[in-house]
Amino acid sequence: MECVVLAAGEGKRMRPLTAKRPKVMLPLANRPMIEHLVLAARDAAINDFVFVVGYGEREIRKHFEDGSQWGVHIRYAPQRHQHGTADAVRSVRDLVTGPFLLLNGDMIIKSTDIADLRKCHPPCMSTSTTNHPGDYGVVVVENGLVTSLEEKSKYPKSNMINAGAYHFDPDIFDAVDSVQTSSRGELELTDALFEYIAEKKMKAHQLSYWMDVGNPWDMLDANLTLMGNLQSDLKGTVEEGVSIHGTIIVGEGSLVKSGTCIEGPCIIGKNCRIGPHAYIRGATSVGDDCHIGHCTELKNSIIMAGTNIPHFNYIGDSIIGTGCNFGAGTKIANLRHDHSNVRVCGKDTRRKKFGAVIGDGVQFGINCSINVGTLIGSNAQFAPNSYVAGCLGENAIIR
Amino acid sequence: MGYIGRREAAPIIVEGLKKLEYRGYDSFGIATIGNGIELDKHQGRISDSSHSAGHLKGKIGIGHTRWATHGVPNDINAHPHTDCLNQIAIVHNGIIENYADLKRELILRGHTFRSETDTEVAAHLIEEAYESEKDLLSAVQNVVPKLKGSFALLIISKGVDQIIAARYASPLVLGVGDGEFFAASDMTPILDYTERAIYLEDGDIACITPVTVEIFNGKNQVQRPVELVDWSIEDTRKGGFAHYMLKEIYEQPQAFYNSVRAITRETIPAPIRNPESVTVVACGSSYHAGLIFKYLLEDSCAIPVRLDFASEFKYFSPPIKGVVIGISQSGETADTLSALKQAKGHNCTTLAIVNVLGSTISRIADFTLFMRAGPEISVAATKSFIAQLAILMQIIDFIGDGEYEEVLLSGHRAIEEVLLMDLSGAVELCRNANSIFFVGRGPFYPVSLEGSLKMKEISYIHAEGYAAGELKHGPFALLSKETPVVAICMPGETYGVMISNIKEMKARGAPVIALGEQGDLELSDVVDIFIPLPETHPFIQVLTSVVVLQLLAYHTAVALNRDVDKPKNLAKSVTVE
Amino acid sequence: MQAVILAAGEGKRVRPLTRSRPKAMIPVANRPIIEYVIEALLKNGIRDIIVVVGYRKEQVTRFLNQLELPVEVVIQNKQLGTAHALKCAESHIKGDFLLLPGDNYIDHHSIGRIKEIKNAMLVKEHPSPSNFGVVLLKDGFVTGIIEKPEHSPSFMVSTGIYSLTRDFFSYIRENDITDAVSSMLDSDEKLQAIMADDWQDAIYPWDLLKMNKRLLKDLPEAREGTTSRQTITQGTVNIGKGTTIGPNTLISGPVIIGNDCEIGPSCCIMPNTSIGSRVKIEPFTLIGNSLVMDDTSIGSHSRIIDTVTSEGCRLADHTTMSASSSLMNIEGEVIKPEFGVVLGDRVISGPFTIFKNCIVGNNVTIEGGSRVISRILPDESMVI
Incomplete structure (x- = not known):
């Protein structure tokens, strides 16, 4: 069976992390989000994928190529303008031949659920429950059929929502062709579904687990969840005198020097240098080619490839892009004195503890102080001793 | 523009041709391989017609929007052209210089020509070669050395799941999709589908199937790199x-x-x-x-x-x-x-x-x-x-070591300023003229050339740009009440002579529209219509005077109801010599 | 639902700022007023937007063109009045529609309330009702509307924002909307009055400072460009790309600074200040509660308070600006407002110039050491 994965959007809410890559290529547990999805689908015996790509197409192609490394076959359908999900589906007309699965590329879903969705007779929509249904399409299900669907409702009728995974027949292509621009100015796939719903054809399939990543801080929860499935695996070199607790993965060519303490779950990528005397705490993933040096403490964070956090740093509850460099003594605060929820650029993260979102290639001089809830655009530069707070754009410089 | 893949070709080609229309727009046509070669061609602009070419079936197709070089624009001369048996269709950009000789020989060998174009020659030559070679690629490889001139060719043939593309001294780029290929004169129509491109080089012949492309130069197979094109399609509303x-x-x-x-x-x-x-x-x-x-x-x-x-x-x-x-x-x-x-x-x-x-x-x-x-x-x-x-x-x-930095950084303000200018008086003078002279000295001489070019291009009024001093070496005889003169007269070393030139022209009865610096009473007193430009550096005055002349041409053309954006007989980019 | 935005009028009372743009295009908090109107409509899911342009239509159209959402542009060739402008858009209107002036700020909640009702008007109390159409209400319905009365019977005025049906066109006989509304009321049509939450109109140029202050409240924080470590920022500060802020500069938000500016070192930017793009502010200058538009440069040791400067002004060092009040004749009307300084496009002034309570026209040149106090200088004039 063919599986269409929607991966064309930039994911504006994930800025600045999406400066060099689309949202679906953001790493969780050291793999792009979409790779987790492909693996789950593969385990449900799906081998033929069509990726609808647009923003950051090159990154996705470079990573997957034709998919043979994963034992699957991947084709690409570029969608140059992002006119909405219905338009994305239109762009794969003639490219899929029979009934197919349609998955949003930015969600986390289990392979058993994909297998069940596959068995469900099309058209079929997967559903999930959430405690803030107003942010999604709210559905009402009666006797296994979807009877109502309402986008971003102020007064949701239930806490059951459309999870963005479907099983369709090719007749969906005729349905999406008739979709008109919605009040949000997009061609929305859900508008194509109302006819199915009215004719009582749209089946519902409840997922056992579902999570989507809407904002940068959601990545921390998703990272933790995906690390839960891992087994310890020490491919790199771990020197004597390293203390290890819980599930730990250390990639090939990485060296963990003595005196380092790692508390799992934790993933360290390939060719990293850790320690001596680094302290890495739970739910942290460190990408390839990173350097986490002497007396540096990391906690519940995502550090992307090629970033150096070499001496006397503290990073907690933060997301750091690729190729950043932290000067000695630069630290990120992650708790407010009033213990209220941390806000980033005015948005409530719903987290008491959150540090910073830092884009790619950001450089800090020594002893910079980064306040809670700071957001820093790519390639920003900060002079020694700078106090960094608030929202900083791309290429911002404090000197 | 050509397409080969798993989708219906005609709608993709129609959309593509609309984007290529700036290259030429006097006729257009599409051919697909459906039930044999299916052909649809028309005089006029593809964007004006509501053609979807939906009746053309097939997943292989070629299309063309034309700017006439040989033969008047009409349905018959529109590309694609076919051979005698309607089995081979071909589109062509460029000029086949030896087409007359080839055509004569072909007629002697019994071929029937439908159009007056140079392109049709290639279709018949390929027909002949295809009969003997039984292979489209070899047929094209045999024919191409016989053609002199410049060309980018796309060829399809009934019963062959291929597009053959050939290039010599005329641009041709292939777009690489997944299980589909595109071919076009430039990337604009292709970027909607893929950003991966192969630029063909002179003498290249490419054999394209839905999944592969093989490129030959002469008889040798060559590799051309797949390049990534960086051009986010900007909105051209x-x-x-x-x-x-x-x-x-x-x-x-x-x-x-x-x-x-x-x-x-x-x-x-x-x-x-x-x-x-x-x-x-x-x-x-x-x-x-x-x-x-x-x-x-x-x-x-x-x-x-x-x-x-x-x-x-x-x-x-x-x-x-x-x-x-x-x-x-x-x-x-x-x-x-x-x-x-x-x-x-x-x-x-x-x-x-x-x-x-x-x-x-x-x-x-x-x-x-x-x-x-x-x-x-x-x-x-x-x-x-x-x-x-x-x-x-x-x-x-x-x-010049940053001498003009300040000046250039504020240039946009002066341009903005002249956009507010009211030119109705000057337009009124120009619209009734049968000929207009544009004169200037120094760097304003090329400005006058540009002003006259714009006027000619879009208003179809005969206009000539002249170095002001040259006018009395001949064209003076042409001056009269019906030939307004647009003079650019900025302060500086040319100012004095410009004023006396203007007075001479006035003396011959020609109405004078002058572009000068604001507050120049001496100039505004002599001329019929004075257009004051802001007081700035001479570099910027070059810019502002150009902008005023563009606006003058534009408003004159509009007053005369001309098709400003697509003037007759002109193409945006001229890809033939 | 469709919306018609009227942006054809010049806005004579805000001269000299309307030489190169209509009032709707005056940038407040660095965005043209009309952009806020469009944004409020989009927040309500209204995407079918028609803009009537006229005065300096190319400048408006150029701006509308670069919006993400394509809007329909309709041209009013002669500015005969608001109803005439609306009539120009008649053939584009399919059914019920909203009618809004492009040169007033309106919050999106108010639009959300009125769009649900057929035949309604947004109203608001205003301290000087005589400048507007004053409405008479009964049980939440409009019973009468009087355009700019000398002695106003109430403080309730029309915001010029209506929710209407196509039938409204049958009442248009004269060139003004108010007349059409009156004749609509005369024929016993109901027109509901809905209170607007937040509506801002600038009658006179100095009113823009109040609007600026209001719009800066919603300013998102963002910092691009290069700032010095010794720059002190307080409150919400928004700095654009390519802008350089020198050391020891104090920026006390809300303040917005556009792209490619050069500021400082050692400047003070006080609250409620908007600075456009490519603006240059030399050291030791203080700016507060002001609106400085693109391409303006201000010399060192200046004090710029309560000021609106249009584009491309060049003010030399030691320029002083401040507020006061005096009798003034604005477009034939004598008033006694208290305000600071309004400068038109490309005003050039020499060092040690003092401005106080004055309106300076476009392209005015002022010699150094002049005192311009309580005066209106016409366009193109010179002060020697």
């Missing part, structure tokens, strides 16, 4: 403007500002920073930009500049030395391209100034500076001209 030209005129402050800011000392290639001599080759408006550059650079930096029409460059054969700069909006202008190739043949450093990333000229030249004009749709160049000047002035600034 006309919005509320009546014409693209007006929209683009109003975008000039931004185009100037962006172009000036985009080029820094670091981005100017080293050989240009301190040249011994400079040669500029260009066509049309770009030539006028080059002429302004010549005046300004020679005056401010005492570096000799040689300037040639690109189309004439090859007929001169003095030794070419120093840096050769080629200027072209589209980066595809055939004459400028061949002039740059010739310069490279003389081991000169070549610099291209173009507006389109990835265009042929930018890939031929040693260095390229990109204008930041954004897409220009109107056939009459406006903002690309201003952007060219921005870059050329910026080069002068760097050669």
